[in-house]
Amino acid sequence: MLHSPASPQSRVSKQIDALDERESPDIPPDLEKDMRNLLQLMSFIKNSSCHPCIHKEERSDMRLKEYDSKLNLRPDVGGSSSDDKEKTYYYKRFRSLHGRIDQRLIHIRNQLTSLGGGGRTAKALESVQKALHEIDWPGGSEFMSIQECVSALAALDLVMTEVKDSFKELGVYNVVLFNKLDTIKSHSQIIKERLDVEYGQVGIKQIPVDGYLDSLVWKDLLAIFEGFLHELSDIDDKGMPTIHRSQEFQSQRYLLLTTVATFLSSVTATTLQITATDSDDISILSQTMNSLWLISLVFSTASAVFSLLIMTWHQSHVRQPDKSLPPWAHSLLKNGPTLTLVASVASFSVGLCLLSFSISKNQKHSMPAAAVPTIFAGTFSTLIFVLTSRLLFEKWKDDIFTTWNSLLDTLDRFFLHILEIINTLILIIKRLLQRNTRIRRTSVELSTYLEHSAVQQNSLATLDKHAFLSVDCMSPISLTSSGPEAWMSDYILQEEEKLEASNFENTLQFSPLGTFLASYSSGIVTIYAAKMLTRSFFLKKTLEVPDNDTVKQILWKPSGEYLLIRTKKLIQIWGIKLLHSSYEPFIEGTLVTTTSVASQSAHWLYDLPGFTCAIKSTVVTFNIEGEILKTYEFGNRYIRDVAYFGNQSILCLASPIISDSDSGAGLDKAAQILIFSTESKSIQRQIDVFSDQTSLSVSYSTNKVILHGSKRAVQVFEMTSGGLLTLDEDTYSLSNGNPIGEGNNITPWDGLSFFGKDSRLVMGVSGFEVTLFEQSHFRYKILHIFSTPNDDAKLKAPISFAASPSVPYMFAFGLEDGSIKVWSIQSDKSLIGSDPRVDNFVVHDRRSRFGEPSVSMGRYLTLPPPATARMQSV
Template structure:
């Protein structure tokens, strides 16, 4: 393979006359060539594994080689600031558009002034954030001169404002801006946005809840940030605080986007609505002015008939009423025009800032004057009829109709006034009719009035009932009498008919005299006719209802029985969960029938295929650092990369039946301790292969953490509300009940005790559970701690629950802090704010650097611990960036010799390994085909070659190391293809005995579905299997 040697390497190839120098030069040259070969091979392997087009790679202006980590951070940080700048520009544009649209509204001077001040404050804050970003990313973000802080439009507005007089709002001077002003500027911005909102709400014609909610949320977060930033006074030029301020731009930008969208909608909908309402009110005043003017003309014309009539009382009264009517009509017209002008004025005061008498005079006086003018004119007109000697009919009709119209006018006016009073009293929750109904009910409930209202009605009702009953009795008596008369007439007619028939027969027999027989049919008695036309006697009402209810009850009973039978026939089939439970019980019954004794269910054995893991590009050339890499560093990295490439899964242990929560190697490298959500912890003995040494039962709850003592002889297991102390043989020495939630535990360097993180306190305990000391952190919830080797300081990470003023964030994330605490003085020496969800912190063996891990997609960071005048100071050293966005799982760890590596696992199953000093990504193990997402990772620092372990969701623990048959690589003599190939083999998972024979282990709620499927598969595959009791390890219970 052809090698490309850089000009720097060729320059070192100049001949030297010294033999020793030639030998040293040849050795350095060979080392460089080997390093270039290794890096080139890594690049080839990664390109073959995951080809990426050149368009997908980030481009850097000043870098011809692979971009460095610093360049990547510079570009990402600059992109974040530019996005924030675009958001600020968009909000400023919407404020300008809103100010232009609001100029056509009445009383808009307040909103115009507040928008100008808000735009000015946004420009100042943007300038401060730009200065902050320019300090962090000098190659990507350019500084801005102070003259461009306020744009031309704002400067012109300020100049006009200075000519007109000083403003009531004090504006900070541009020349006085300093990074130390960040808290004051944020508090001032909160005040300005609330002033803008108050001016916006002064338009009662339209209310936008979206604008109110977004601005109030921003105001709450701004006050929270300003209060939190007060704690870092004098540190705003420190890189750590500057990075926190830079991270705040993303949180603030979300608020700005919401406000920008709400303002855009307000401009499109709210401003036209307010304009329409104001024009409608102005039109009413204009109509009132027109009517008043017309009526004043009518009054003046009518006065021509009576102004010269000065004799007599009636004549004087006529002129008096008409003159007063003319005055009132003129006042109504003038006040209407005055109110119209005032409503359309841009500089008028809002309604709540005007004295009540001025407000009433402008809004109510035109209508009142017009009504009074009409009433006076009517009175004068009636009197004029009498004074001028008009006919009696004329005067009478004029008086009657005038009185009728005045009464109607007074009634309607009273109704209007009452409506206004009721609206003001009940805030629009009740109408006047509702109040009148309630008053009527209350009035009727008075005893005397109740008797007056209800007793006459009751008396009339009783009288009417008696009358109706008497009438009904008379009708019944008449019917009885008529029936009796009908029966008597029927009998009489029958007898007459019988007698006439007999007479006729006698005449036919012997008489010559003929009698005329009746030709009409026999009359029908009224009683028979009534009975023939009726269907039967009428039943009482109660009997009819009883019959109807009986039939409906029968029908309802039949319907209910029919529905019940239908529901029983149409019952839905059993759910999937019920079928799953039935299948599990069936498999368990089959298994118990097939085995003479119960045995534990374990995950199915897995035989993965050993394969070569692909890797992302190791940093090439000068990509490991911004400075050229020295000879020793190049040699070290050249030796690390092949070792990391050789790592692969050599053992797959079925350690648990649920998610593996945490694992850790003992400091002496002999044991590996694991904890799981199946309420067990397992101690493995390190070797070839790993063997289960002890299984520790934890019936009290889930085990969240395991921690080996510095000498590797004692193991701590953290429960939810306590800690258990075990020896290496699995014997429980002590159970420490803390009666409080324990977040994490950390050993003291001497092994004489440990620290327990409990909310806002860090409790120092010995191995017997005795409290040695307590360290309290006000307004903090701590997550993890780490102690230095001299036991003088500890580093803590936690979440700030409230600011020093007791404020809480509205929408943004709460502030997190990394704290350097002096355990002897019991005081905080240094605190660093961070925005990401920090969870774990680990100190290197030399106590010079600390590795901080975050949740979700935030990459781990390396913080340097410096001592300045015997005071600890934290400063960010590196941020370990992956090539793609990764959702990290569990804490990150130091690895390698002298903690030269940094390891972190992703939830998808990929593993990242960085060089600690250069932050270069040396190796990236992509998601494996072994199954199960990763949850944690641990490095064995006591053995050589490299060994680390990973835990997964399926309860498996995988051991990663160099295979025994892997060829040893000599860096100075290796060829590019010497480590390109690997052998494939199977790594069967070693079974671990289970504590539970027939019961399923319950995992966390997040893993219920996964565990159910694995349990069913395990049960199906283990039917008929047998387990020897001799294979079980000893299980130790407390």
């Protein structure tokens, strides 16, 4: 009776069970434990080897899970936890994957050295290795440099196109690989732009690779490069050997041609030597025969040289002949060995026939003896010629078929493009007709409104909407306050309740380098100093406001060494420095000048050491010592806010003054943007805006100005083109279309400002919620909606807001009691953890760049109100 052998799993299980049942006090416990672990390991190995149905991908996933379990790492959903290993999970996974990709790239490059035309691909793969090494910093550093990462991603983006083109040139057409390369290219562009725009303004060189940045940079790249590694493995294991065999077959073909041509040339040279010794025979027959054999020798030598040249070219690393030569030259080089060999054989055959006639004539043999070899030679030559012609015809037919199909495809694409152009023109004409119809309908409604002054409130709202629809906000226009839009807005404001701006107070601001944080509360201006790396606010200094005046505006100079404080009655300029003594650092505040002037607004001059302010209908510029430089009068216009663009242009937000007695009542009237030329002393352009816009936020790097304060919408004005974009909160987009959407309930943000590198983002803050927009063509699309936690239900909404220019996503909220909440989102290492005032929290991004909600860890600290004793006060 035959017994089937027990499986490895059953044998190991029996050994483990026997070890459990055996009572042997002689075996030490440690040895018994090691034996159990060894038997379990053998069981796992046997199980893995006994299941051939497990696919390669599943086995790699199993190994990856085992590796993760050894490191005790778990992927999180875009956030981080308290475990340091968990924060660098994606980064560690990427570094491990990078090692395997690097090994594959090296192996493929080694195989390319033996392939013809592989030099370009090898260089492209070497560039990929360099780009990946730039991203994967050696030593496993937990800090990243933003600009270095942006440069590395830009290099990776550029090299992906070269890799794709080089593989196509090599003859590798792997659609999946090309899709992976395109995905790497697109994601590299997205991550590069996001890092550059959102984090490129960071003043410090390195920021921690925490949970959020770890997920932002390496999470998507990890998934993409896993597929890229799979395709590289497939090319390495299957593609390279296939190309190698194909090139070997082609080389063998030309090697055989070289051998045949060399043999024929040697035979021809031998026969030529024999006939050349007979110098007495100078007949025409003899001369023709020798000439043909010389021609045959030339053609056979040319065939051998052609074959050797093309074989050497195919085996070199440079571009192949079909990629570097014109079609006619490549066809000549490709078919040259065959054609010259056929010509050599034909010449040799004719010369051989003439030799037979010459021998018959000299030795007086019969002519049939010479005709027999002639017939055989002619037959074989004709057969070779016919077969060669057929071969060349088949090649030509195949080439012309491919060329013809390519020509047909080109014609199809051309006609499709023509049809698309025609459809686009038809669509444009339809839209123009619809626009003209809408304009005519708007004109009718306006005339109806003029005839019937007593209308209902709902019809007024409809009229206001169509009035704004008839204005092309993107074109450079010049409107006056007497236009229908201006007086209509005045009429609406007179009929409805007066709109009051709910903006944040301009009493909280970080210095340009992020060294200081200035705030105002209860008659005291407080300066906080922060450590550069940890951003822990460790020192403060208070500045007294004269005569208990109310501070309306705090503004740091772009260079950061001066602080402008504007009150109801005066403007002060303070010089602020952080000094280091032998004991401890301290803040030095020096009062530079005090200017007694009651102004509506103040801004630093862009390129001059001074400031400008709006005083009723006058714009005045001062130097740093408070001396008046220039004065500009605007007649019967009330200047709400002013921005000074260099020495040539002044941009004002103004409204008409009805009478001298009510200079402040201009806030209720129509508002305009005035572009005033300081050279010609005249207003170059006037553009009507929402009548309740109250203030400006200026970006000198982009030449843009945010107009805010209105409850209806936010508008962005561009100095260079004169275009006016309107922000619609309902759709979260800035567009040049309808500023008041159908049925929208517009609720403005409490604070608006530019954000990010070169002010390419717009940030709106409402309460403790931060919304970021990114410009895309002629609109601003939403980028993030950050909801910061509010643990204390009794905590009132903030009254002021500031964003740090040097720390990514560090915000400060000023509360009514004078305390400050400093939030550091997307990075839980920006605030020092040892500070007892620092707490952790989870930040929710309700609308990320890809439209999916995400979470990240952050920290916040609370700066208490300034002490009553006014420590270190001036």
